[in-house]
Amino acid sequence: RGRAQDAMPRVAAAISRLVGASLDGALRLARALNPAAHAYPFSVVAMGKTGGEELNYISDVDVVYVCYGPEEEAVAATTPLATTIRKVVSGPVGSEPPLWPLDANLRPEGRDGPLVRTLDSHLAYYKRWAKTWEFQALLKSRPVAGDIPLGERYVAGTQPLVWSAVERENFVEDAQAMRRRVEEHVGASERDRQLKLGRGGLRDVEFTVQLLQLVHGRTDEALRHRTTLTALDALARGGYVGRDHAAELTECYQFLRTLEHRIQFERMRRSHTVPRRPEELRRLSRLLGVEDVEREWTRTRRRVRELHEEIFYRPLLPLTARLSADETSLKPDAAIARLKAIGYRDPAGAMRHLESLTDGLSRRAAIQRQLLPVMIGWFAAGPDPDAGLLEFRKLSDAMGSTHWYLKLLRDSGLAAESLALILSSSAYCANALGRLPESVQWLADPRDLAARSPQDLRSELASVLSRHEDHEGRVTALRYLRRRELTRAALADVLAQVEPERCVAMTDAADIAVGGALQIAADEACARRGSEAAPAHFAAIAMGRMGGREMNYSSDADLLFVYEAAEGAGEQEALEYATEVAGALRAALTEPGPEPALHVDVDLRPEGRNGPIVRSLGSYAEYYGRWSEPWEWQALLRARPVAGDPGLIARFVALIDPVRYRDGGLEATELTALRRIKARVESERVPRGVAPHRHLKLGRGGLTDVEFTAQFLQLRYAGEHPELRVTGTLEALAGAADAGVLAEEDAADLTAAWRLASRTRDAVMLVTDRPTRSDELPKPGRDLAVVSRVLGYPAGRSLEFEEDWLRAVRRARRVVESVFFA
Numbered sequence: 001r002g003r004a005q006d007a008m009p010r011v012a013a014a015i016s017r018l019v020g021a022s023l024d025g026a027l028r029l030a031r032a033l034n035p036a037a038h039a040y041p042f043s044v045v046a047m048g049k050t051g052g053e054e055l056n057y058i059s060d061v062d063v064v065y066v067c068y069g070p071e072e073e074a075v076a077a078t079t080p081l082a083t084t085i086r087k088v089v090s091g092p093v094g095s096e097p098p099l100w101p102l103d104a105n106l107r108p109e110g111r112d113g114p115l116v117r118t119l120d121s122h123l124a125y126y127k128r129w130a131k132t133w134e135f136q137a138l139l140k141s142r143p144v145a146g147d148i149p150l151g152e153r154y155v156a157g158t159q160p161l162v163w164s165a166v167e168r169e170n171f172v173e174d175a176q177a178m179r180r181r182v183e184e185h186v187g188a189s190e191r192d193r194q195l196k197l198g199r200g201g202l203r204d205v206e207f208t209v210q211l212l213q214l215v216h217g218r219t220d221e222a223l224r225h226r227t228t229l230t231a232l233d234a235l236a237r238g239g240y241v242g243r244d245h246a247a248e249l250t251e252c253y254q255f256l257r258t259l260e261h262r263i264q265f266e267r268m269r270r271s272h273t274v275p276r277r278p279e280e281l282r283r284l285s286r287l288l289g290v291e292d293v294e295r296e297w298t299r300t301r302r303r304v305r306e307l308h309e310e311i312f313y314r315p316l317l318p319l320t321a322r323l324s325a326d327e328t329s330l331k332p333d334a335a336i337a338r339l340k341a342i343g344y345r346d347p348a349g350a351m352r353h354l355e356s357l358t359d360g361l362s363r364r365a366a367i368q369r370q371l372l373p374v375m376i377g378w379f380a381a382g383p384d385p386d387a388g389l390l391e392f393r394k395l396s397d398a399m400g401s402t403h404w405y406l407k408l409l410r411d412s413g414l415a416a417e418s419l420a421l422i423l424s425s426s427a428y429c430a431n432a433l434g435r436l437p438e439s440v441q442w443l444a445d446p447r448d449l450a451a452r453s454p455q456d457l458r459s460e461l462a463s464v465l466s467r468h469e470d471h472e473g474r475v476t477a478l479r480y481l482r483r484r485e486l487t488r489a490a491l492a493d494v495l496a497q498v499e500p501e502r503c504v505a506m507t508d509a510a511d512i513a514v515g516g517a518l519q520i521a522a523d524e525a526c527a528r529r530g531s532e533a534a535p536a537h538f539a540a541i542a543m544g545r546m547g548g549r550e551m552n553y554s555s556d557a558d559l560l561f562v563y564e565a566a567e568g569a570g571e572q573e574a575l576e577y578a579t580e581v582a583g584a585l586r587a588a589l590t591e592p593g594p595e596p597a598l599h600v601d602v603d604l605r606p607e608g609r610n611g612p613i614v615r616s617l618g619s620y621a622e623y624y625g626r627w628s629e630p631w632e633w634q635a636l637l638r639a640r641p642v643a644g645d646p647g648l649i650a651r652f653v654a655l656i657d658p659v660r661y662r663d664g665g666l667e668a669t670e671l672t673a674l675r676r677i678k679a680r681v682e683s684e685r686v687p688r689g690v691a692p693h694r695h696l697k698l699g700r701g702g703l704t705d706v707e708f709t710a711q712f713l714q715l716r717y718a719g720e721h722p723e724l725r726v727t728g729t730l731e732a733l734a735g736a737a738d739a740g741v742l743a744e745e746d747a748a749d750l751t752a753a754w755r756l757a758s759r760t761r762d763a764v765m766l767v768t769d770r771p772t773r774s775d776e777l778p779k780p781g782r783d784l785a786v787v788s789r790v791l792g793y794p795a796g797r798s799l800e801f802e803e804d805w806l807r808a809v810r811r812a813r814r815v816v817e818s819v820f821f822a
Contacts, residue, residue: 200301315413378420388424478516539644547638701809753812
């Protein structure tokens with residue numbers, strides 16, 4: 001099989017040369033029979049497989065006839081030459097059969113056009129009237145008989161038109177539509193047996209190669225080849241096709257052409273249909289040196305189709321085609337002019353980035369030269385193209401020659417365009433991608449950006465921890481999982497205009513980290529004691545935004561720790577163990593290391609900073625029963641167990657439910673105490689110099705306003721309305737409306753303000769990557785413009801976003817004052 005396939009190109013070229021010699025001999029005979037034509041130069045130009053030197057044993061021979069001289073006289077004198085050639089080559093001559101069928105239908109106007117045209121007539125037609133497919137056909141034009149210099153002038157005159165044809169409107173789309181039409185014309189009875197025109201057949205390979213040649217060949221002359229396999233090799237060397245894909249296509253094409261030859265051997269007749277009869281398939285298997293030709297044909301056909309659809313419909317192709325040759329080649333003057341026109345603040349600086357990325361003869365630089373003409377437009381479609389291009393350069397430099405990176409961007413328009421938008425929008429994402437470059441692969445498939453379920457994360461964590469025995473390795477692994485999921489959430493947020501529901505995914509990642517840290521701390525504490533049995537049951541309870549599953553990109557983990565002595569263990573031993581575990585858990589999440597820390601805040605525990613870090617269940621019961629204050633009941637509304645002993649967790653929840661979901665609600669003094677706390681927050685905690693209406697968290701109508709109001713309603717009514725017994729703010733507002741204790745219009749206003757505040761807070765963090773700035777609405781300028789774009793506002797509409805924010809918080813504050821402060 002291998003020898004047959006390797007010989008196929010040489011055999012096809014030999015047959016093509018034989019055709020050329022036959023045509024030249026037929027023309028000599030024609031001139032002898034038509035002496036009036038001697039005064040006019042005449043050339044036979046091969047097209048199709050003859051021009052590409054890819055003929056089968058039984059093929060049509062595509063030709064175009066060119067003459068030179070005054071139009072009417074030259075055409076009239078040389079047309080008999082063309083008709084005589086056809087008779088000599090294609091008609092019967094005595095007992096000898098025809099050599100090859102001649103087909104002149106690729107000439108201008110096809111069958112309706114004159115058989116012979118002058119050179120000037122040909123060029124005039126192609127300049128004014130030719131369709132997309134005709135330029136594709138001209139790729140393979142080659143003079144083979146007659147006046148060769150005239151034929152070469154024909155080729156030289158048409159080639160500039162061929163290599164600029166891509167600039168015609170909808171060129172790529174027309175080429176793709178033509179391929180689909182060819183498929184549709186294959187009869188239903190032979191659709192799955194058609195070797196040439198059907199799905200996964202020869203035309204899939206040829207159309208793929210020719211389209212890439214036409215799109216990229218206008219600026220890269222190394223791609224200008226007539227023969228399919230030679231052109232495919234050039235495309236691979238230039239980085240336009242992956243080397244592995246090119247090798248596969250080459251092998252598949254050689255197999256298909258060899259199979260085509262063997263099918264035609266049987267009766268020496270033209271056929272492109274793979275037979276169905278078992279005896280014919282057995283014969284083909286022997287001729288090809290394969291065990292089962294049907295299986296090989298099916299496998300080859302399937303793989304060719306996969307590669308054709310991946311490459312031929314590559315999203316970058318039509319976008320590249322719409323650029324001028326200068327824009328595609330990134331010539332400095334044209335590139336700087338374009339950069340300035342499409343919105344780059346520093347075109348000269350951007351040009352330096354482009355030169356750095358595309359300089360040299362490496363494969364990496366070659367692929368960048370394909371990507372960047374399109375990607376600089378995608379960067380410009382984002383809010384900060386200069387930053388996007390800079391971050392792309394940094395990421396590309398960091399990736400080096402990683403084999404999949406540039407291939408992914410070249411072959412997946414979705415990944416490349418998404419990456420451009422992300423890098424031009426988000427400093428947080430740019431830094432996250434730099435630390436986790438493999439996450440670029442997620443951009444090719446939206447499913448990879450979907451949040452992982454808690455169950456999947458727990459399973460992965462268990463697997464990861466089982467593979468590490470040392471403390472540092474286990475801690476690094478669990479913190480890596482959290483960082484990875486935050487990166488996934490951030491990329492998805494930028495592409496989806498920041499969805500507040502993403503906070504659930506961020507919280508799930510923190511839950512997994514706390515659970516993993518607890519397992520590590522408990523395992524090591526038991527190991528130090530030389531016992532597998534722990535002297536105490538232990539649990540971690542999430543509070544605050546973590547408890548409400550409302551964490552953002554810079555949230556701390558608010559936690560309570562509770563323990564209970566195990567059966568047979570002493571109270572002091574249990575306390576020492578629990579204290580050790582709590583300290584080790586906090587250290588695992590916060591100690592310096594290669595992965596980002598998750599700060600643990602335990603200030604919501606009983607007695608705040610003055611109280612012990614960990615308490616027994618009995619101690620909690622005594623404290624909440626005797627000394628707790630209204631703000632602590634309020635804090636417990638968000639209490640949510642995240643890790644630890646299930647039995648202890650159930651007993652702790654049973655303990656705190658009567659405290660937070662109070663029968664009879666709140667007394668007047670307790671309501672007053674909560675209002676005083678809220679007033680103090682407003683007067684003391686808003687940073688100096690920040691306008692109250694611009695602070696997303698503590699300002700009037702901001703997050704704290706909405707959350708205090710929701711929790712106020714829970715404290716008053718959750719004892720009698722179970723729908724209020726939830727830890728999340730939006731769920732509490734919905735429950736209050738369902739219970740009839742909050743007007744639906746008021747609930748809608750509070751919900752809208754909370755969602756916009758949460759989205760804006762996350763957007764500020766994504767844009768700036770500065771936690772200290774994420775609580776403040778940016779002032780008019782660059783940051784506000786970028787934040788508004790990340791939130792989905794069109795360019796130039798940042799003031800509209802600011803007005804929407806002010807309107808939302810004004811409405812929310814009205815509700816707060818009528819419900820909370822009434």
